[in-house]
Amino acid sequence: xxxxxxxxxxxxxxxxxxxxxxxxxxxxxxxxxxxxxxxxxxxxxxxxxxxxxxxxxxxxxxxxxxxxxxxxxxxxxxxxxxxxxxxxxxxxxxxxxxxxxxxxxxxxxxxxxxxxxxxxxxxxxxxxxxxxxxxxxxxxxxxxxxxxxxxxxxxxxxxxxxxxxxxxxxxxxxxxxxxxxxxxxxxxxxxxxxxxxxxxxxxxxxxxxxxxxxxxxxxxxxxxxxxxxxxxxxxxxxxxxxxxxxxxxxxxxxxxxxxxxxxxxxxxxxx
Numbered sequence: 001x002x003x004x005x006x007x008x009x010x011x012x013x014x015x016x017x018x019x020x021x022x023x024x025x026x027x028x029x030x031x032x033x034x035x036x037x038x039x040x041x042x043x044x045x046x047x048x049x050x051x052x053x054x055x056x057x058x059x060x061x062x063x064x065x066x067x068x069x070x071x072x073x074x075x076x077x078x079x080x081x082x083x084x085x086x087x088x089x090x091x092x093x094x095x096x097x098x099x100x101x102x103x104x105x106x107x108x109x110x111x112x113x114x115x116x117x118x119x120x121x122x123x124x125x126x127x128x129x130x131x132x133x134x135x136x137x138x139x140x141x142x143x144x145x146x147x148x149x150x151x152x153x154x155x156x157x158x159x160x161x162x163x164x165x166x167x168x169x170x171x172x173x174x175x176x177x178x179x180x181x182x183x184x185x186x187x188x189x190x191x192x193x194x195x196x197x198x199x200x201x202x203x204x205x206x207x208x209x210x211x212x213x214x215x216x217x218x219x220x221x222x223x224x225x226x227x228x229x230x231x232x233x234x235x236x237x238x239x240x241x242x243x244x245x246x247x248x249x250x251x252x253x254x255x256x257x258x259x260x261x262x263x264x265x266x267x268x269x270x271x
Contacts (some may be wrong), residue, residue: 007152008066009036010059010081012047015098016072018127019156020051025129026155037062063088068148069115071097071107075268078102082110089114094145096120096152100171101269104138104164116141118149121170122156124178131157132174136164172261180257185210 007023009016020036023029035054038044048055056062063069063085073081078099089095093115097107100121107117117138125131133153137146146161153159162170185206192202217224232238245251 005032005068005148006066007032007034007068007070008062009034009070009072010062010085011071011073011077012036012038012043012051012055013072013074014124015122016070017047017051018124019070019072019098019122020053022126022129022131022156023152024052028151029155035062035065059085060088063093067092068094068096068152070152071095071099073099075099075101079106079110082107086110086112086114091115094118094148096149098122100175101168101265103269104136106269108138116145118145119164119167120149120153121167121175122153123174126153126156129155129157133157133159134162134167134170134174135159136162136167168262168265169258171265172258176258176261180254181210 009020012020016036020034023032023034035056036047036051037056037059038047039057041057044055044057059081069089071078071081078097089111091114094117095107095111095115096118098120102119104117104119107119111117118141119136120133122133123131126133133156135146135149135153137149150159150161188206188210189199189202192205193199197205213227216222216227220227228242232242
């Protein structure tokens, strides 16, 4: 794409705001201009000051001023919004949707087949540059468009190119996943307090244990079960704790959470 990249973000909820913050923080996106729209003029003024970008309420004007559009609204809002801006969309533009559940075919229909369409599913850690974004290209996506999407979301963490058929599962595992991880972290901190560790110390112990364990899986490339065995000794403390986790059906509960979130993603599309 020639000239300065102008990204327009439609919708500044948690995800849209996280994307904007990540893009502005990233050194690789310094030459990119970012602007956005929300529905409320008051909210637009607040977010403009907070995020340091131009925020308005005119979606059509944003479309006219952008060569890349990121659709970051709620899934149920996508159809109405795309039909509203469709007359202003151009074939030279790229439309990147981060809406859960909404498919390429739906986006193409509502946008009147004008822009190139890419689906992306980032997660909340993109806010601090440690996220991961799954990217689903359309059958007509060009190599240059793939590279643009990888550059945008690569500035927020890592990226994976995956088939769109996996996106309901991706939504459950990596987009909903941080909420599940935060719940586990919260529970571990509270458990530390329960057994007598001061709250601040418990928090530090849990966070470093969580981060370090994740890095070990990544860097050693060993199966988590193999790493688990390195901590576990017969009749030891870890063995006793693991037994309690099995009795509490931790594995089954986590699996049920992912399956439930995957089904919900598919259900939202049907609505």
